[in-house]
Amino acid sequence: MRELTYVARHSVEWREAPDPKLRSDQEAIVAPVAATSCDVDSAILAGHGFIDPPFALGHECVARVVDIGDAVTSVVPGELVVVPWSINCGDCEHCRSGLTAHCTAVPHMAMYGAPIGGSWGGLFSDLVRVPYADAMLVPLPEGLDPVAMASASDNWSLSWRLVAPHLKARPGARVLVVARGSIGLYVCDIARALGASSVLYVDPDPEHRALARSYGASTAASIEPMPHAFDLAVEATGRVDQLALAVKSLAPEGICESAGNHFRPGELPLLDMYLTGVTLRVARDNVRNHIPDALELAASGKVAPERVVSHVIDWEQLPDALPGKHLKPVFVRDTTPPSTAG
Ligand SMILES: [Zn+2]
Ligand SMILES: [Zn+2]
Numbered sequence: 001m002r003e004l005t006y007v008a009r010h011s012v013e014w015r016e017a018p019d020p021k022l023r024s025d026q027e028a029i030v031a032p033v034a035a036t037s038c039d040v041d042s043a044i045l046a047g048h049g050f051i052d053p054p055f056a057l058g059h060e061c062v063a064r065v066v067d068i069g070d071a072v073t074s075v076v077p078g079e080l081v082v083v084p085w086s087i088n089c090g091d092c093e094h095c096r097s098g099l100t101a102h103c104t105a106v107p108h109m110a111m112y113g114a115p116i117g118g119s120w121g122g123l124f125s126d127l128v129r130v131p132y133a134d135a136m137l138v139p140l141p142e143g144l145d146p147v148a149m150a151s152a153s154d155n156w157s158l159s160w161r162l163v164a165p166h167l168k169a170r171p172g173a174r175v176l177v178v179a180r181g182s183i184g185l186y187v188c189d190i191a192r193a194l195g196a197s198s199v200l201y202v203d204p205d206p207e208h209r210a211l212a213r214s215y216g217a218s219t220a221a222s223i224e225p226m227p228h229a230f231d232l233a234v235e236a237t238g239r240v241d242q243l244a245l246a247v248k249s250l251a252p253e254g255i256c257e258s259a260g261n262h263f264r265p266g267e268l269p270l271l272d273m274y275l276t277g278v279t280l281r282v283a284r285d286n287v288r289n290h291i292p293d294a295l296e297l298a299a300s301g302k303v304a305p306e307r308v309v310s311h312v313i314d315w316e317q318l319p320d321a322l323p324g325k326h327l328k329p330v331f332v333r334d335t336t337p338p339s340t341a342g
Contacts, residue, residue, distance in 0.1 A: 038151075157295075183259050318331050
């Protein structure tokens with residue numbers, strides 16, 4: 001089988017690898033049918049990552065189950081599933097308490113698409129081994145489009161977590177979104193659907209701003225700090241100066257959620273934050289824990305994540321098309337289920 005491999009700045013290629021095999025009765029083999037790039041993949045492709053190539057890329061996809069171990073009970077061959085970006089066992093103390101990105105049964109940062117905690121391959125591969133099928137895989141609900149939900153592995157479900165719990169606690173909150181890619185747009189969609197009284201989306205890209213307006217947000221290419229203007233701020237730029245802008249715009253006891261990946265250092269206005277009373281969270285997302293909630297919202301009809309999909313491209317075009325500058329390209333291939341589908 002082939003793995004799409006990041007080989008150098010702006011360059012990926014297919015590399016042959018052995019077909020993955022079941023190594024225990026808890027595992028599954030899946031075939032991605034709709035895979036997309038996470039916002040951080042753009043930074044990696046631009047050479048801003050911290051792991052040297054080559055490595056297999058990709059950690060967002062909907063896949064079809066090809067084979068399962070004898071102990072797997074939650075999915076069957078032929079079924080469409082969301083594959084979470086991080087590897088988690090479901091059984092250790094961290095997994096049981098919802099900290100699925102901090103599973104202790106695997107090396108720290110075990111994930112698809114970057115060999116930080118061991119090598120697990122990438123989701124732009126023809127086949128993928130899932131080491132804990134029952135703990136990790138989430139069946140795609142009936143009626144949801146794999147193309148629109150390819151990002152449920154990470155960015156869509158992360159976006160749900162960045163705003164949904166806060167809007168539940170603070171109905172009608174005023175929301176600031178400072179962003180550069182798909183996460184900020186998903187956040188606009190989810191924030192308006194869940195009752196934010198206003199959403200301001202800040203991004204220099206005019207096409208991104210047009211999408212944000214389609215979700216009911218007002219937009220700006222850039223802003224100066226707006227002290228005390230927002231109850232909740234979401235920063236998804238990977239830039240510390242933009243994170244500083246977000247925290248400086250919060251109301252007293254405001255909350256800032258950051259999508260992280262600040263590969264370059266910078267300074268935060270800690271005295272301002274202290275005087276305002278700011279809660280800042282910069283955390284890798286325990287995504288497996290809330291994929292079901294994020295899918296449920298997607299199935300409710302209150303949101304339109306499909307609008308963020310910028311291109312639908314044939315799987316075979318991955319090496320040529322992925323390095324291009326796309327908001328959210330989804331790579332697809334024939335998803336005919338095997339005859340054993342249940
Ligand atoms: Zn990601
Ligand atoms: Zn675990």
